[in-house]
Amino acid sequence: MKxxxxxxxxxxxSTGGSSYVFSEKIKPGFVLYVLGxxxxxxxxxxxxxxxIGVRDGGGDFILSAEAPSGxxxxxxxxxxxxxxxxxxxxxxxPDAENGDTLEIHLMGVLMTLADFQGGLG
Numbered sequence: 001m002k003x004x005x006x007x008x009x010x011x012x013x014s015t016g017g018s019s020y021v022f023s024e025k026i027k028p029g030f031v032l033y034v035l036g037x038x039x040x041x042x043x044x045x046x047x048x049x050x051x052i053g054v055r056d057g058g059g060d061f062i063l064s065a066e067a068p069s070g071x072x073x074x075x076x077x078x079x080x081x082x083x084x085x086x087x088x089x090x091x092x093x094p095d096a097e098n099g100d101t102l103e104i105h106l107m108g109v110l111m112t113l114a115d116f117q118g119g120l121g
Contacts, residue, residue, distance in 0.1 A: 001111065001112050001115060002109055002110070002111040002115060003109070003110050003111075004107075004108075004109065004110075005032055005106065005107065005108045005109060005110040006105075006106070006107050007023060007024060007105075007106050008103060008104070008105045008106075009021050009022060009023055009024070009103065009104050010101060010102065010103045011101075011102045011103075012099065012100070012101055012102070013093070013096040013097065013098065013099065013100040013101075013102055014098055014099075015097075015098045019092055019093045019094055019095075019096045019102070020090050020091070020092050020093075020102075021039075021090065021091050021093075021102040021103060021104050022055070022088050022089070022090045022104070023088045023089040023090070023104055023106050024088065025086055025087065025088045026083050026084060026085055026086060026087050026088070027085070028085045028086075029085070029112060029113050030085070030110055030111065030112060030113060031082055031083065031084055031110075031111055031112075031113055031116040032082070032083040032087075032106075032108050032109070032110050032111075033080075033081075033082055033108050033109045033110075033111070034079060034080070034081045034082070034083060034089070034106060034107075034108040035079055035080075035107050035108045035109065036076070036079055036105075036106070036107040036108070037052060037063070037076065037077040037079065037089055037104070037105070037106050037107075038074055038075070038076050038077075038104070038105045039051075039052050039074050039075050039077070039091030039093075039102075039103065039104050039105075040073055040074035040103040040104075040105065041073060041074065041093050041096065041100055041101060041102050041103065042073050042101055043097070043099070043100045043101065044072075044073050044074075044093075044095075044100075045095065047095075048093065048094075048095035048096075049065065049066070049093070049094050049095055050064075050065075050066055050074065050075040050091065050092070050093055051064070051065045051091065051092040051093075051094070052064045052065075052075060052077040052089065052090070052091050052092075052104075053089070053090055053092070054081070054083065054087055054088070054089055054090070055087070055088050055089075055090055056084075056086065056087045057086050057087075060090070063077040063078055063081070063089075064076070064077040064078060074103075077089075082116075084113075085113075089104060089106055090104070091103070091104040
């Protein structure tokens, strides 16, 4: 079984809170092939950093860390990665300010582990 996967997660930053926003965790028995990942914060300032990574339970792996030009409000991570059981993508906005909207958007193909192991990925 394969299906198109498109999910978004949004959080509002409050002072003293986390500057992270997480995708949902991949459920047991499934693999997600990520075709696109975009972190977005419409209130970003010109020099604010954005970090996109994967949390797999053993640590965080950074996929992209940038401070793009002021005309951009988000960052795209490299694509073509596989996520397995319990993995989740995160976006971190270390320079977020009170009231900022933080978003992460994922697009890909979700498949069963059996299909992935059978070469249908």
